[in-house]
Amino acid sequence: MSLLELDDLSVTYRIASGEVPAVRGVSLTLDSGAALGVAGESGSGKSTLAMALLRLLPRDARVGGRILLDGEDVITMKWGRMRAVRWAEASIVFQGAQHGLNPVRRIGDQIAEPLLVHGLAKPDAARRRVAELLDQVGLPAWRARSYPHELSGGQRQRVMIAMALGCKPRLIIADEPTTALDVMVQAQVLTLIKELVAEQGISLIMISHDLSVLSDVCDRLAVMYAGRLVEHGPSAEVFHDARHPYSRALAAAFPTVGDPVSRLAPKGLGGDPPDPMRLPGGCSFHPRCPVALDECATLDVELWPAGEHHSAACVHVKEREGAQ
Amino acid sequence: MTETQAAAEAVSTARPSLLEARDLHVEFASRGRRARAVDGVNLAIGEGEIVALVGESGCGKTTLARTLLGLERPTSGEVRYDGAALDYGSRALKAYRRQVQLVLQDPTGSLNPRHTVYEAVAEGPRIHGLPDEREVVTEALSRAGLRPPDRFFLRYPHELSGGQRQRVVIAGALALNPKVLVADEPVASLDASVRGEILALLLRLREELGLSALVVTHDLGLAWNIADRVAVMYLGRIVESGPVEQVLTAPRHPYTQALMSVLPESPERVVLTGEPPDPTRIPGGCRFHARCQVLASGKAAEAGVDGKCRSELLDVLPAVPGAQAACHYAEVAG
Numbered sequence: 001m002s003l004l005e006l007d008d009l010s011v012t013y014r015i016a017s018g019e020v021p022a023v024r025g026v027s028l029t030l031d032s033g034a035a036l037g038v039a040g041e042s043g044s045g046k047s048t049l050a051m052a053l054l055r056l057l058p059r060d061a062r063v064g065g066r067i068l069l070d071g072e073d074v075i076t077m078k079w080g081r082m083r084a085v086r087w088a089e090a091s092i093v094f095q096g097a098q099h100g101l102n103p104v105r106r107i108g109d110q111i112a113e114p115l116l117v118h119g120l121a122k123p124d125a126a127r128r129r130v131a132e133l134l135d136q137v138g139l140p141a142w143r144a145r146s147y148p149h150e151l152s153g154g155q156r157q158r159v160m161i162a163m164a165l166g167c168k169p170r171l172i173i174a175d176e177p178t179t180a181l182d183v184m185v186q187a188q189v190l191t192l193i194k195e196l197v198a199e200q201g202i203s204l205i206m207i208s209h210d211l212s213v214l215s216d217v218c219d220r221l222a223v224m225y226a227g228r229l230v231e232h233g234p235s236a237e238v239f240h241d242a243r244h245p246y247s248r249a250l251a252a253a254f255p256t257v258g259d260p261v262s263r264l265a266p267k268g269l270g271g272d273p274p275d276p277m278r279l280p281g282g283c284s285f286h287p288r289c290p291v292a293l294d295e296c297a298t299l300d301v302e303l304w305p306a307g308e309h310h311s312a313a314c315v316h317v318k319e320r321e322g323a324q
Numbered sequence: 325m326t327e328t329q330a331a332a333e334a335v336s337t338a339r340p341s342l343l344e345a346r347d348l349h350v351e352f353a354s355r356g357r358r359a360r361a362v363d364g365v366n367l368a369i370g371e372g373e374i375v376a377l378v379g380e381s382g383c384g385k386t387t388l389a390r391t392l393l394g395l396e397r398p399t400s401g402e403v404r405y406d407g408a409a410l411d412y413g414s415r416a417l418k419a420y421r422r423q424v425q426l427v428l429q430d431p432t433g434s435l436n437p438r439h440t441v442y443e444a445v446a447e448g449p450r451i452h453g454l455p456d457e458r459e460v461v462t463e464a465l466s467r468a469g470l471r472p473p474d475r476f477f478l479r480y481p482h483e484l485s486g487g488q489r490q491r492v493v494i495a496g497a498l499a500l501n502p503k504v505l506v507a508d509e510p511v512a513s514l515d516a517s518v519r520g521e522i523l524a525l526l527l528r529l530r531e532e533l534g535l536s537a538l539v540v541t542h543d544l545g546l547a548w549n550i551a552d553r554v555a556v557m558y559l560g561r562i563v564e565s566g567p568v569e570q571v572l573t574a575p576r577h578p579y580t581q582a583l584m585s586v587l588p589e590s591p592e593r594v595v596l597t598g599e600p601p602d603p604t605r606i607p608g609g610c611r612f613h614a615r616c617q618v619l620a621s622g623k624a625a626e627a628g629v630d631g632k633c634r635s636e637l638l639d640v641l642p643a644v645p646g647a648q649a650a651c652h653y654a655e656v657a658g
Binding site: 256 | 381486524550569582584
């Protein structure tokens with residue numbers, strides 16, 4: 001059974017000058033123990049989506065549709081229940097670990113806090129659990145007495161992961177967990193996340209603009225553009241054989257070293273991401289699309305089957321698959 | 325096609341070096357100790373050449389770049405530009421900085437939010453008292469791909485996308501008509517789709533203006549995308565350098581091999597444990613030996629060099645264009 005189900009989720013921010021549709025009708029499911037990667041550039045709505053899952057959005061955001069976490073609707077959940085769900089059933093790891101930690105408290109106390117607040121452990125047991133958690137993320141137990149500034153960026157990100165694991169959640173949402181880190185440290189953190197998902201059966205939603213990182217960790221990838229899902233399918237297929245032109249551009253942005261095609265030939269995508277308050281008509285991607293047809297300016301394509309467990313919202317897919 | 329051919333040709337012919345570090349050392353005092361941030365570096369950037377300087381945080385790559393720009397003074401060794409040692413007198417430095425321009429990582433941080441695009445780009449030419457300011461700004465914006473330029477004059481940074489802001493920063497550097505750009509992680513804070521466009525711009529500037537560039541990055545894919553040569557830095561020294569095709573397809577230094585192995589898609593991973601060591605405590609012998617996977621696996625012992633790895637210092641690599649690695653094991657293993 002699926003752990004998380006998004007049904008026609010939409011998020012609209014109300015600001016002084018009007019309404020900003022950040023997420024527009026996203027439907028997704030995540031099975032227990034599965035890892036889903038959500039890709040897209042700034043403004044695509046991927047972080048808004050992540051925040052909506054735990055109702056961490058600012059007050060001026062209006063949420064529509066349904067978010068079923070283990071069968072319970074997060075949107076209509078009572079406040080007390082919501083607090084219990086955060087950390088204990090689903091927790092979030094943000095990018096930029098330096099801002100997620102309190103600089104004047106020892107990291108052991110910070111990891112123990114959710115355990116104590118949720119009444120999951122008495123102080124003594126919490127201390128033992130902190131040591132266990134630090135060990136799981138590859139830090140020595142004496143680090144519990146350190147302050148955040150005494151740790152490196154990679155170590156701080158490990159602490160954030162230890163905090164997220166503390167209450168044994170069933171789902172971890174990781175928003176660009178390795179963006180600010182060096183390649184080697186990034187590899188260490190990704191390996192850690194992969195092991196935790198595999199060994200503890202935790203489900204993962206990982207958000208990034210780097211398709212190569214996502215496809216390395218996740219089973220499935222969802223690509224967002226202008227608040228919509230434009231492609232959704234098995235990681236390897238989306239990364240190597242993307243069916244939507246936007247996914248192809250994202251995949252090509254990070255070259256494979258050694259591939260003669262990308263040598264001295266960086267691939268980018270012209271134009272800029274659309275202003276969510278003035279979305280282009282038809283397919284939102286058509287002004288930047290290298291393979292746009294005339295009809296794309298007026299025709300808004302929904303997700304269309306593009307193979308087994310794979311779908312893409314592009315008129316080319318519709319034509320090819322529809323003809324078969 | 326012609327672009328890649330021209331580039332390949334350009335690599336094969338040796339170029340006179342324009343900007344050069346000679347046996348450069350930069351030390352800082354750090355909590356009562358000496359941090360050897362740059363600990364003996366020879367590096368030359370030829371005319372019209374793009375060199376990528378690759379390494380982890382704390383390896384000294386940013387200090388090296390700042391020293392090349394004249395923003396730090398070397399403890400010993402020298403920076404040479406166009407055949408002469410850098411003069412640190414204020415007038416000479418000002419003239420030097422017209423030739424060698426810096427492009428920083430985060431365009432949002434390097435642009436004044438209350439200055440229009442025009443003012444941001446005109447600042448350099450004003451400081452240097454260049455004539456025909458409007459023309460200079462127009463041309464710089466257009467070269468940086470912001471067209472038509474006059475449409476951008478009165479815009480503020482917050483009205484631009486991340487990619488456009490980075491183009492404004494690059495236009496600001498181009499306005500002084502420099503010979504060399506030093507770019508510190510020029511695309512690290514940009515979105516994936518914009519990244520390729522900015523890198524293509526750097527390649528085009530080399531093509532059109534013959535600009536040289538030193539690109540400081542931790543991203544090997546970036547080096548593969550735009551650089552002619554790559555230098556891999558570890559704990560204050562360059563441990564491997566050479567043409568990108570050679571170094572990145574057949575790396576010889578275990579550190580480069582480890583960096584390559586953690587790229588997504590790589591078949592076998594060597595994840596080095598720990599963070600890069602501390603420049604106040606550079607280990608004896610080979611500076612990488614404590615984290616070296618070749619030494620740890622016993623392969624260095626089989627080749628009979630493990631003793632050397634632990635105790636014998638390696639020579640500083642010279643500034644030559646060919647492929648070279650500072651590794652006792654690579655010397656015997658070929």
